[in-house]
Amino acid sequence: xxxxxxxxxxxxxxxxxxxxxxxxxxxxxxxxxxxxxxxxxxxxxxxxxxxxxxxxxxxxxxxxxxxxxxxxxxxxxxxxxxxxxxxxxxxxxxxxxxxxxxxxxxxxxxxxxxxxxxxxxxxxxxxxxxxxxxxxxxxxxxxxxxxxxxxxxxxxxxxxxxxxxxxxxxxxxxxxxxxxxxxxxxxxxxxxxxxxxxxxxxxxxxxxxxxxxxxxxxxxxxxxxxxxxxxxxxxxxxxxxxxxxxxxxxxxxxxxxxxxxxxxxxxxxxxxxxxxxxxxxxxxxxxxxxxxxxxxxxxxxxxxxxxxxxxxxxxxxxxxxxxxxxxxxxxxxxxxxxxxxxxxxxxxxxxxxxxxxxxxxxxxxxxxxxxxxxxxxxxxxxxxxxxxxxxxxxxxxxxxxxxxxxxxxxxxxxxxxxxxxxxxxxxxxxxxxxxxxxxxxxxxxxxxxxxxxxxx
Amino acid sequence: xxxxxxxxxxxxxxxxxxxxxxxxxxxxxxxxxxxxxxxxxxxxxxxxxxxxxxxxxxxxxxxxxxxxxxxxxxxxxxxxxxxxxxxxxxxxxxxxxxxxxxxxxxxxxxxxxxxxxxxxxxxxxxxxxxxxxxxxxxxxxxxxxxxxxxxxxxxxxxxxxxxxxxxxxxxxxxxxxxxxxxxxxxxxxxxxxxxxxxxxxxxxxxxxxxxxxxxxxxxxxxxxxxxxxxxxxxxxxxxxxxxxxxxxxxxxxxxxxxxxxxxxxxxxxxxxxxxxxxxxxxxxxxxxxxxxxxxxxxxxxxxxxxxxxxxxxxxxxxxxxxxxxxxxxxxxxxxxxxxxxxxxxxxxxxxxxxxxxxxxxxxxxxxxxxxxxxxxxxxxxxxxxxxxxxxxxxxxxxxxxxxxxxxxxxxxxxxxxxxxxxxxxxxxxxxxxxxxxxxxxxxxxxxxxxxxxxxx
Numbered sequence: 001x002x003x004x005x006x007x008x009x010x011x012x013x014x015x016x017x018x019x020x021x022x023x024x025x026x027x028x029x030x031x032x033x034x035x036x037x038x039x040x041x042x043x044x045x046x047x048x049x050x051x052x053x054x055x056x057x058x059x060x061x062x063x064x065x066x067x068x069x070x071x072x073x074x075x076x077x078x079x080x081x082x083x084x085x086x087x088x089x090x091x092x093x094x095x096x097x098x099x100x101x102x103x104x105x106x107x108x109x110x111x112x113x114x115x116x117x118x119x120x121x122x123x124x125x126x127x128x129x130x131x132x133x134x135x136x137x138x139x140x141x142x143x144x145x146x147x148x149x150x151x152x153x154x155x156x157x158x159x160x161x162x163x164x165x166x167x168x169x170x171x172x173x174x175x176x177x178x179x180x181x182x183x184x185x186x187x188x189x190x191x192x193x194x195x196x197x198x199x200x201x202x203x204x205x206x207x208x209x210x211x212x213x214x215x216x217x218x219x220x221x222x223x224x225x226x227x228x229x230x231x232x233x234x235x236x237x238x239x240x241x242x243x244x245x246x247x248x249x250x251x252x253x254x255x256x257x258x259x260x261x262x263x264x265x266x267x268x269x270x271x272x273x274x275x276x277x278x279x280x281x282x283x284x285x286x287x288x289x290x291x292x293x294x295x296x297x298x299x300x301x302x303x304x305x306x307x308x309x310x311x312x313x314x315x316x317x318x319x320x321x322x323x324x325x326x327x328x329x330x331x332x333x334x335x336x337x338x339x340x341x342x343x344x345x346x347x348x349x350x351x352x353x354x355x356x357x358x359x360x361x362x363x364x365x366x367x368x369x370x371x372x373x374x375x376x377x378x379x380x381x382x383x384x385x386x387x388x389x390x391x392x393x394x395x396x397x398x399x400x401x402x403x404x405x406x407x408x409x410x411x412x413x414x415x416x417x418x419x420x421x422x423x424x425x426x427x428x429x430x431x432x433x434x435x436x437x438x439x440x441x442x443x444x445x446x447x448x449x450x451x452x453x454x455x456x
Numbered sequence: 457x458x459x460x461x462x463x464x465x466x467x468x469x470x471x472x473x474x475x476x477x478x479x480x481x482x483x484x485x486x487x488x489x490x491x492x493x494x495x496x497x498x499x500x501x502x503x504x505x506x507x508x509x510x511x512x513x514x515x516x517x518x519x520x521x522x523x524x525x526x527x528x529x530x531x532x533x534x535x536x537x538x539x540x541x542x543x544x545x546x547x548x549x550x551x552x553x554x555x556x557x558x559x560x561x562x563x564x565x566x567x568x569x570x571x572x573x574x575x576x577x578x579x580x581x582x583x584x585x586x587x588x589x590x591x592x593x594x595x596x597x598x599x600x601x602x603x604x605x606x607x608x609x610x611x612x613x614x615x616x617x618x619x620x621x622x623x624x625x626x627x628x629x630x631x632x633x634x635x636x637x638x639x640x641x642x643x644x645x646x647x648x649x650x651x652x653x654x655x656x657x658x659x660x661x662x663x664x665x666x667x668x669x670x671x672x673x674x675x676x677x678x679x680x681x682x683x684x685x686x687x688x689x690x691x692x693x694x695x696x697x698x699x700x701x702x703x704x705x706x707x708x709x710x711x712x713x714x715x716x717x718x719x720x721x722x723x724x725x726x727x728x729x730x731x732x733x734x735x736x737x738x739x740x741x742x743x744x745x746x747x748x749x750x751x752x753x754x755x756x757x758x759x760x761x762x763x764x765x766x767x768x769x770x771x772x773x774x775x776x777x778x779x780x781x782x783x784x785x786x787x788x789x790x791x792x793x794x795x796x797x798x799x800x801x802x803x804x805x806x807x808x809x810x811x812x813x814x815x816x817x818x819x820x821x822x823x824x825x826x827x828x829x830x831x832x833x834x835x836x837x838x839x840x841x842x843x844x845x846x847x848x849x850x851x852x853x854x855x856x857x858x859x860x861x862x863x864x865x866x867x868x869x870x871x872x873x874x875x876x877x878x879x880x881x882x883x884x885x886x887x888x889x890x891x892x893x894x895x896x897x898x899x900x901x902x903x904x905x906x907x908x909x910x911x912x
Contacts, residue, residue: 004506004549007531010499012546014553015560018495033895034825036802036832039474043466043579044500044565048522050460063517065569066504066534075463078522090468093460097470099849101835103800104471109500113521123499131835138835140814263818344559346492358596362719369490376492379557379587379594393555439489 009114009122011330015343021125021329023442024156025107028127028323031152032105037129040104042086044111045077050089059113079111083128084280084302084320088309091132091316100134100316101141107325121326128302130320132309137317139252142284142304143259145321149288149300150260150267157338157444158328160291161299164226164271165256168281168303170249171272174222174236177243178215185209190223191275223273229261230254232270249283256284282306286321290331299328341441342395347433348375348415349391350400355381360402364413367428368400373438375400388418397437400426465570465578467786471799477581477785479898480612481563484583484779487608488561493585496560498542500567501533506545515569535567539584540736540758540776544765547588547772556590556772557597563781577782584758586776588765593773595708598740598760599715601777605744605756606716606723613794613900614784616747617755620682620727621712624737624759626705627728630678630692633699634671641665646679647731679729685717686710688726705739712740738762742777746787755784797897798851803889804831804871805847806856811837816858820869823884824856829894831856844874853893856882 006012013021029039051060060078068074080086083106091098107127114120129148131141146163153161171190175183189204198220205216218239225235233250253270260268276285283304290299302321309316332338348368350361361377368375376396378387384401391399396418403413415431416423432438462468469477485495507516516534524530536542539562547554563583570576585604587597602619609617627646631639645660654676661672674695681691689706709726716724732741739760746755758777765772788794804824806817817833824831832852834843840857847855852874859869871887872879888894 004503004545006549007499007501007503007533010501012499012550013497014550015494015496018497022495033801034828034830035821036800036830038471038800039478040471041469041474041477043463043468044567045463045466045579047460047463060522061519062522063519063535066516066518067569077463079519089460093462094468094470103832111500113523123501133835140811141835262815263822344492344494345489355596359718365491366719372490374490374492376559379589379597 007122009120011121011123011326013329013333016340017329017333019340019343019440020332020338020442021325024323024325024329025125025127027155028107028152028325029105031148031155032127032129035103035129035148035151037103037105040087040090040106041108042080042083042090042106044079044109046080046086046089048076048078050085051078051081061111061113081112082110083108083126083322084130084305084308084318087128087130087132087320088305088316088318091309091318092311095134095314095316100132101137102132103129104132105129121330124324124326127323127325128320129322130318132316132318134316135314137319139255140259141319142252143256143263145284145302145319146256146260146268146286147263149286149321149323150264152323153288153300154264154267156328157442158290158332159293159337159446161288162266162291163260163268163300164274164287164289165253165260165268166270166272166274166285167249167253167256168283168285169245170236170253171222171275173243173246173249174239174241175219177241177246178211178218180209180211180215180219182209186211186219187275190219190273193220193223193273225272226269228257228266228269230258230270232257232272236272252283276301276303280305280308284319293331293335296327296331299324299331337445339443339445341437341443342397343440344376344394344396345374345439346376346394346396347373347437347439348398348400349387349394349396350375350377350402351384351387352378352381353384353402357402364400364402364428368431371429371432373432388416392418395440398433400428463578465576467577467579467782469785469789472796473785473789475796475799475896476788476794476898477781480779480781480785481581481583483611484563484608484781485561487604487611488583488585491559491585491604491607493559493561496543496546496562497564498536498539498546498562500535500565502536502542502545504532504534506541507534507537517567517569537568538566539564539582539778540586540761540764540774543584543586543588543776544761544772544774547765547774548767551590551770551772556588557593558588559585560588561585577786580780580782583779583781584776585778586774588772588774590772591770593775595711596715597775598708599712599719601740601758601775602712602716602724602742603719605742605777605779606720608779609744609756610720610723612784613898614746614788615749615793615902617744618722618747619716619724619756620730620743620745621709621716621724622726622728622730622741623705623709623712624739624741625701626692626709627678627731629699629702629705630695630697631675633697633702634667634674636665636667636671636675638665642667642675643731646675646729649676649679649729681728682725684713684722684725686714686726688713688728692728708739732757732759736761736764740775749787749791752783752787755780755787793901795899795901797893797899798853799896800832800850800852801830801895802832802850802852803829803893803895804854804856805843805850805852806831806833806858807840807843808834808837809840809858813858820856820858820884824887827885827888829888844872848874854889856884 063077172183175186186209205211281303285303287298288300304319306317350365352361412425415426519533628639631642642665661667713726737759741759743754744756760775762773806821808817871882
């Protein structure tokens with residue numbers, strides 16, 4: 001194998017980075033399970049027709065068997081680009097064996113054929129929660145999604161995060177109210193505000209979505225409204241647009257902002273610029289900013305979807321929110337926002353004095369492991385100084401010396417804290433490291449609350 | 457979306473099946489980390505040239521971007537078919553930032569374009585451990601792999617498992633000793649013994665691998681040797697073949713069988729039929745049978761490889777063993793060898809008497825979650841009987857009634873064990889379920905040790 005080259009868009013973590021990612025995933029799983037979400041996984045592939053529709057269809061990866069037999073039908077499979085579309089398909093396929101409303105979390109890789117020069121990943125890990133009903137789904141779950149994600153984000157060693165919420169009914173009703181006929185086109189244009197600015201969006205709204213100059217201006221004004229509470233309602237009303245769907249959306253968005261902030265003060269803002277590029281959302285939509293690191297984009301997004309899982313007879317409306325694990329990890333690592341105590345699970349290196357006594361060292365290791373202490377036995381019977389340096393390079397805090405092999409204390413084992421040099425007698429059936437040393441720890445390195453955006 | 461159809465070879469689990477899989481993965485991770493293996497993940501794709509070589513190359517899935525631009529170079533990527541080849545590439549790519557010997561575990565999906573009619577999966581999950589050295593790797597790790605996997609298998613709710621070990625040096629030395637020139641060809645033929653039988657393998661050995669009738673017979677005799685200890689050495693010697701590499705292999709295999717059985721009695725047998733189809737192994741090879749369920753094939757396989765990770769200047773020899781998680785889960789589910797206490801994480805359903813009091817129920821849930829008790833709030837304020845049935849259908853053992861909403865006890869909350877009907881006063885800041893009810897449990901349904909093969 002020649003020296004390999006990295007593949008742009010397919011990041012891989014070094015061991016210390018993986019400790020950070022695993023920690024985030026463990027906390028996510030814990031929070032999701034505490035809230036009664038069960039775990040599911042779906043296959044990585046979907047029939048291509050399931051992946052089409054929506055702007056994202058152009059970015060999927062298509063599969064073929066390298067040595068498909070002549071005349072073998074091409075199954076037309078692609079890698080999934082999110083976890084919502086596969087989950088909706090899974091619900092349809094297994095509905096008879098599922099209990100609704102179904103609460104599930106799903107932590108898997110997804111793939112998108114994005115241009116890597118945009119700094120986007122082609123393979124990344126998402127951690128999703130969704131609640132799906134059979135025929136109907138109560139609105140209160142749209143509050144719940146924000147509360148659960150906010151609870152999770154607050155437990156992670158990351159800068160403060162704020163969930164920005166909007167509502168598709170509000171936006172669509174408003175667009176209808178100003179005379180738009182192509183509301184999806186308006187939404188797509190508004191979604192580009194951050195990228196291309198208000199002037200060019202106004203041109204798009206007039207030229208492509210067919211709005212009048214005044215209507216386009218109002219749509220852009222709508223998108224500028226952002227409040228930490230329900231006062232956005234008055235600001236929208238002041239624009240003088242009347243529409244029943246708009247009213248419904250205003251009520252729902254006010255309820256989400258008030259409800260989520262009642263449970264978790266300051267967790268949610270109404271932000272009427274939030275559009276979400278995917279076109280399957282029908283109600284509440286979520287994005288999430290890391291305060292001080294807004295330029296990295298949303299780290300947690302989702303929304304309500306009423307028509308994604310439907311076989312024509314029965315529909316399964318849902319609402320979900322997704323944590324962008326890979327994006328978050330890349331920010332934490334790339335900007336040095338966290339550090340780890342060590343990259344290996346071992347709290348102890350059991351020294352070996354000579355190969356003949358390796359079984360004695362293995363016995364010590366087994367005794368420690370039986371009591372939940374991760375350890376490894378030194379790979380070679382080098383001089384003890386070299387074995388201590390071996391532990392030190394890995395961040396393993398303790399080195400264990402089986403007693404029979406030591407001249408100074410021929411009877412008993414000793415254990416050395418190589419950070420302090422302290423060495424004490426120890427019994428492998430009783431000794432334990434301090435709880436902080438038991439497993440690798442992840443620290444936030446953010447020392448002040450005044451986090452500011454760094455140049456990237 | 458039309459009613460979807462299942463994709464052959466891409467199995468998906470129902471929630472209860474996922475509880476079983478997650479339990480296996482949790483135990484695997486725990487055992488691996490106790491033994492000092494750190495976690496890594498590699499990208500799902502590799503350059504196709506990295507995936508070629510070896511018999512398996514024909515079965516890879518190749519990727520392309522659906523809307524690749526005209527003239528865009530095809531990056532030539534395929535999905536990985538195992539976790540060893542990607543790990544070897546990762547080691548080469550990151551060697552300067554890794555500490556050796558590197559102990560890592562890796563739990564990921566792999567993909568093979570197998571014919572689904574063979575009952576094989578096209579997507580499945582593996583849990584691998586490997587130790588890789590820089591330039592050299594001590595032999596004792598070949599014993600260690602068997603010990604760690606045996607330790608893991610003994611902790612799982614599965615039938616007894618026996619690791620069958622062979623050695624490529626032994627086999628290759630023996631084949632050279634009987635006059636073979638194409639030892640890979642002999643190995644490939646011997647690998648087919650289980651599928652096509654001794655007579656047809658003999659034909660292959662003579663016709664394709666060019667062996668004499670006597671040499672072919674000896675190779676088949678060699679493959680019939682199977683002992684629970686080092687007595688295989690005498691049986692091989694009795695065949696009268698002389699070769700230095702054979703001697704080395706005999707010594708190594710005897711050391712693995714004796715060493716592993718000294719730590720874990722009865723865990724390992726020498727089985728000289730084990731060949732392993734992949735051609736990168738150079739020393740010890742492992743397969744694993746579930747006693748009574750031999751027909752399902754190996755549930756854990758691996759081996760020593762000296763030449764997989766090498767850039768020409770430096771080599772990184774390794775040894776690894778992989779647990780076939782999907783295969784094992786499909787056996788456990790398909791043959792009803794395990795059952796689960798429930799499919800949802802929630803130990804408690806918090807009842808809701810009317811939508812206005814939902815926040816009071818959410819408060820109870822928050823108090824329970826703060827103390828590590830998984831719960832969910834009833835999705836709708838139905839009659840309590842209906843809410844209890846809702847919990848019952850999910851296997852949630854407890855229903856919590858916030859006190860202010862109950863006529864009988866207007867002051868205090870109560871909690872009901874819906875299995876017994878017992879209902880007692882409770883305080884959400886103090887009450888906890890019995891430890892056995894806290895999380896879903898997985899039980900072995902194997903009641904006798906005399907497990908017998910079922911017809912499939």
